[in-house]
Amino acid sequence: MKKREFLKRSALYTAGAAILPSALMKLRKGHVLRTAHIGVGNMGGEDLRDISSHNSVVVTALVDVDANNLAAAKKLHPKAKVFKDYRVMLQEMGDEIDAVIVSTPDHTHAPASMAAMELGKPVYCQKPLTHHVSEARAMNKLAKEKGLVTQMGIQVHSFYDYKLATQLIQASIIRKVNTVHAWSPKNWGYDGPVSEGRDHIPENFDWSLWLGTAVENIYREGVYYPGNWRKIVDYGCGTLGDIGVQIFDTPYIHLPSMYPKQ
Numbered sequence: 001m002k003k004r005e006f007l008k009r010s011a012l013y014t015a016g017a018a019i020l021p022s023a024l025m026k027l028r029k030g031h032v033l034r035t036a037h038i039g040v041g042n043m044g045g046e047d048l049r050d051i052s053s054h055n056s057v058v059v060t061a062l063v064d065v066d067a068n069n070l071a072a073a074k075k076l077h078p079k080a081k082v083f084k085d086y087r088v089m090l091q092e093m094g095d096e097i098d099a100v101i102v103s104t105p106d107h108t109h110a111p112a113s114m115a116a117m118e119l120g121k122p123v124y125c126q127k128p129l130t131h132h133v134s135e136a137r138a139m140n141k142l143a144k145e146k147g148l149v150t151q152m153g154i155q156v157h158s159f160y161d162y163k164l165a166t167q168l169i170q171a172s173i174i175r176k177v178n179t180v181h182a183w184s185p186k187n188w189g190y191d192g193p194v195s196e197g198r199d200h201i202p203e204n205f206d207w208s209l210w211l212g213t214a215v216e217n218i219y220r221e222g223v224y225y226p227g228n229w230r231k232i233v234d235y236g237c238g239t240l241g242d243i244g245v246q247i248f249d250t251p252y253i254h255l256p257s258m259y260p261k262q
Contacts, residue, residue, distance in 0.1 A: 036061035036097040036121075038086045038112045041069035041226065043126055044103030047153065048073060051101060051124075060097050063089050066226075067204040084206055086112050094119050102126065103153075107214040107235045110135035117142050122149040128241035131214075156246045157253075166254045180251040182244070188231040189238025195220045 033056055037048050040062050052059050059077040063086045064070045070082045083089040090100075100116035102109055102125040110130045113123045117139075129152045130136040143150050156162055168174050199221040201207045207219045215234040222228065230236035237245075 032056050032058045034058050034060040034096060034098045035101060036063065036089060036093065036099070036116075037073070037101045037103065038063040038089075038116075039102065039104035039108075039126075040064045040073040041066055042103075043153075044101075045069070045073065047101055047103045047124070047126065048076070052077065061089050061093050065206040065209040085209055087115060090115055090119060094121075097121065099124070105210075105229050105235055106237050106241060107131045107229075108212045110139060111213050114139060114142060117146055117148055117150075120146055120148070124151045124153060126153040128237045128245045131235075131237060131241075154246060154249055157249055162250045165250055169254060177251075177255060180255070182247045182251075184239050184243040184247065186239045186243055188236070188242060189233055189240070190231050191233045194218070195223045 033054075035051060035057055037044065037051075037059065040048050041064060044064070048059070048062075051057055059080045061083065062070055062073045062077065062080045063083045064073070065084050067084070070084070074080065074082055081089075081093065083092075099122045100113070102112045102116070102123060104112055104126075106128055109125050109128075110132075113125045116123050130139060142148075169177060194217055197220060198218045201219045205225065207225075210225060211217065217224070217234070224232065224235065230242050231238065236242065
């Protein structure tokens with residue numbers, strides 16, 4: 001499905017209360033939260049480890065376009081069913097899962113999250129929330145319509161340094177903040193010509209599923225997968241989405257409450 005068609009038929013997300021604490025609080029004693037994890041390599045592996053560490057969580061489904069990632073996750077959760085296509089997983093296991101964790105490259109955040117939310121599933125989605133602002137607005141709309149518990153994974157929101165800065169401001173220990181400077185040593189966001197040539201696609205990797213609704217391209221080893229996609233705006237959000245979303249988090253969230261618009 002092309003992105004334009006997908007957006008016409010979809011809508012999703014709000015960064016609200018934490019999915020696991022909020023959902024688990026509603027569980028009766030002895031009950032569990034059955035989770036499906038879309039993307040289980042790199043950050044997805046970290047999310048899988050952290051979320052599955054809760055005693056009331058049962059990892060029920062694992063999804064990844066890389067068979068090696070799936071195999072590693074399956075060793076940790078042998079009872080979970082494995083899939084390489086999240087659409088197949090949702091179709092076959094919609095009645096067997098309670099919440100979905102999306103830890104894929106940026107361009108798949110909205111498609112995977114919205115597909116889960118259309119089925120009424122709470123979603124935890126890694127940052128940056130979406131590849132385009134229009135997707136975020138559509139996600140927010142659907143989340144409100146469905147009344148779903150959702151959260152964006154933005155770990156630094158809880159870091160000590162960020163909390164300390166907030167306390168210094170809100171306790172008036174420092175004077176009124178007039179300007180905030182934010183910077184990063186990264187300079188990601190390439191949107192130039194596509195890489196020339198063609199490399200053999202590894203047998204363990206489904207390149208077509210990885211592309212999803214994004215711009216079609218020729219597979220080049222090390223250019224897009226597993227990590228460099230963040231630098232290419234067709235698939236990632238460059239420095240702004242990778243680092244900026246975290247750096248801007250504290251002043252955006254906490255300064256408006258201190259200094260409301262006149």
